[in-house]
Amino acid sequence: MNEFKFNEIQLSAINKLDKQINTKKIEQAIINNSFNELDNDEQEIFLEVANACYRAGFPVIEDSEYDVFYNKFSEKEPASPFVNSVEPEVLHLGKTVPLPQKMLSTDKAYSKEEIQKWLERIINSANELNIDAKNISVRVTPKLDGYAAYDDGERLYTRGDGVRGQDISRAFERGLQVAQSGARGLGAGEIVIDKKYFEENLSQHFENSRNIQAAIIAEKNVDPLVQQAINDGACVFYPFVLLKNWTGHYEQLMADFEDIIDSIWNAVDYDVDGVILEAVDPRIKENMGATRKFHRWQIAFKVNAESADVEVLEVTPQTSRTGRVSPVAELVPTKISGATISRVTVHHYNMVKTNGIGKGAIVQVVRSGLVIPKIEKVIKRVEPQIPTNCPSCQSHLVWEADHLICQNKSDCPAQTENTLIHFFKTLGNNDGFGPKVIEKFTNKGIKHIHEIYELKAHHFSGYGFAEKTAKNLFEQLQLSRNVEIEDWRFLSAFGVSRLGGGNCEKLLRHYSLTEIFDLSAEDIGKLDGFAQQSSEAILEGLASIKDEFFKVYSLGFNLSITPKASDDSQISTPIAGATIVFTGTMIKGTRSDMEKQAKALGAKVAKSVTGQTTYLVTGTKVGETKINSAKEKGVKVITEDEYLDLIS
Incomplete structure (x- = not known):
């Protein structure tokens, strides 16, 4: 890292540590990666500063770096108060209140051998309780990389110091939903944002998703872009109990360790920085107990980031559907964390310009386990080549904030092709019109959606398609107009x-x-x-x-046609004006179809249960926790059949 200065938000978080801190020295340690050269007191302050900035939404080092530094420090200073307590929050958004339940940190393991040692402690505990080893089960869930919170059904709290947190119920008041249309009151979880949504809609405005998570709970008015993400359902509170999990015997876990970890690590569309393993039997949990910092019956498996210094062969510009030109660094193929890395996307062209990334540059590429590789820092700078023209249409590019933009919306082949692909993908009723098919059309000069629909059957053969494929494409095109959407x-x-x-x-x-x-x-x-x-x-x-x-x-x-809000009061049906939440797997129709029907009958369909919900309609595979939580709020819980009887 060649330059670094704390921003205002980071400095505000540091000031709330209420300590004398030499921020210039910390900045230099970050720039020079010289944590090991600090004395013990300075290392502790460095870790406190890094933690404070992370929780404020503006991390100064990578999670993997923090873990390495923390582990080194904790080995030298095992009695440090910082090591023996939950890493504290510093965002003083309001007065603190007792948490309904303790929220501790999680101990960490970085190898299969460390997991085996943890399992031996589980087995020893089971032996003390005379529990047969064949009955020892372990649950594995994704370790969400979000903002930890606790929902008791009435209020939402930050984790705080694990015992006292802050009331951030305003996040739900702003429209934050519970993941998977879940009910309120499901306990501990994390506020997260959909990865794809962030990349497509917010990455040009926010450095990382951590910025968004902090903004959701901000005491002042929420940023309009963040509010939009909440409205679109991209930001959610994800209770841990709703996470996909693998549960089975500990011997099976170790036998299929890599496959199980890989499956759970990739089970959600949100940022994940590991997996959580825990004993299932409540007797074992109670017997093992907890330290002041973490539960002994639970552990996080993470993968230390591997890095390599790699030469950049060239930086290739690529134009998106919206006209944004993104830089892709083509690299000398290098094996990192078991995968050969030959290219990595750079965030934007201002990053290329500022950091001197181009042909001949040496960059440190980091890949942590299954995470997409990225450039961590530039080891050797070069004079970068910044494109002045769009690589697709040669139109002059203009700067918009950190990004280069092609403004040729009508005649840029890349924008045209990606726009057509987006249309058919979103419509979702025409599987044949993927990127390769669209490319053939655009190569022949087709630029618009309506031009494709105006093609006759014989035209498809002229575009290079075999007779059978041409016939199939034409039929799919007609079908996409006739199928209701x-x-x-x-x-x-x-x-x-x-x-x-x-x-x-x-x-x-x-x-x-x-x-x-x-x-x-x-x-x-x-x-x-x-x-x-x-x-x-x-x-x-x-x-x-x-x-x-x-x-x-x-x-x-x-x-x-979407039912109009003005017609709601005029609709006379058994559910007109009711607020309905559908949950579970429906047998006599899809949940999507039932939601659409309910709206047509004048009901409001919500994603999560609140005190304003009228009916919770349950399919199969619905947990008792969700049902009991709804009943406690006075919500009427009915089955799919009871709902169908109600509206018939």
Whole structure:
């Protein structure tokens, strides 16, 4: 790292440590990677500062680096108060209150051998209790890399020091949902954001997802982009009890260790930095107990980051659907963490320019276990080559904040191709029109969606498709117009910025597909869930697609119309005006179809149970915890059959 200075938020977090801290010395230690050269007192302060910045949403070092430094320090100073307590939060968002349940840290292991030693302690505990070894089970779940919190059904709390936390219930008041349409009151979990959503919508505005997690619980008004992520359901509170898990005998765990870890590590669409292993039997848990810092019956398995200094062969620009040109560093193929790495995406071109990344540069590439590799720092800088023209259409590029943008929306082949791919992928009823098929069309000069739909059967053969494939593609194209799809999904397929599926549905609850093009930013901003900034971006996006939209719309797609909010009071059905949550696996229809039907009957469909919920409709595979939590809130719990009887 060539340059580093604490920002205002980091300095504010450091000041709240209420200690005399030489921030300049810490900055130099970060720049020079000289933790080992600090004395013990300085190392402790370094770790406290790193922890404070991490919890403020602006990490100064990688998690893996922190773990290495922490382990070294704890070996030298095992009696340190910092080592023997839960790493504290420093975000003083309000007065602290007792937590409903202790929230401790988790002990860590970095090898299969360390897990084996932990299991031996589990077995010893079972022996003390006369529990047969064949009955010792272990549960494995993803270790979410989010913001730890506890939901008791009424309030949401930060972890704090593990005993006292802060009330951040405002996150739910802002619309934060429980993952998997779960109920409130499911205990400990983490606030997380969908990885793909972050990359596509927020990565140009926020350095990392940690910034978002801290912003969700901010005491002041939440950032409009973060509010939009909440509205879109991309940010959720994920209770640990809802996480996918592997549960089985400890011998099976060790026999299939790599496969089990790999499966659970990749089980969710959120940032994960390991897996959690825990004993299942409550008697073993009680017998093993806890230290002041962590439960002895639980351990986190993490993978130390491996790194290599790699030469950059070249930096290749790639143009996305939105016109953003992203740099990809092509590398000398190098094996890291068991995988050969030959390319890595650089965040944006300002990073290329600032850090001197180009042909001949030497970069440190880090890969931690199954995590996507990234450039950690630049070892040898070069004079970077910054493109001035789009690699796809040669149009002049312009800077927008940290990004280079191609403004040639109408004639850029890369933008055209990716826009067409996005349309068919979002529509979801036409499997044949993937990237390779779209590429053949764009190579022949097709630029617009309506041009594809206007093709006749004989045209497909002329585009290089075999007779049978051509016939199949033509039939799929006709089918995609006849199969019913939601009007909000149709609108979402045009890829307007800030107008994902959730926002399309909200907009169409008040205006028709044709009316939305005559709205002002003020009209959109008045609707619940739309901020002024996003409203202006939506308006601009709608204007850009208007001509193409109406050409495609006029082709006669079979669209189901989103029920209007104004009609809710006029609908007379048994569930009109009710708030319904569907959970579990439905037998007589998909959950999506039942939600759509409920909306048509005048009900409001929610993702999580609150005190305002009227019915919790349960399918199969629903936990008792969720059902009991709903009943405690006075929510009527009914089965799928009872619901169908109700609306019939």
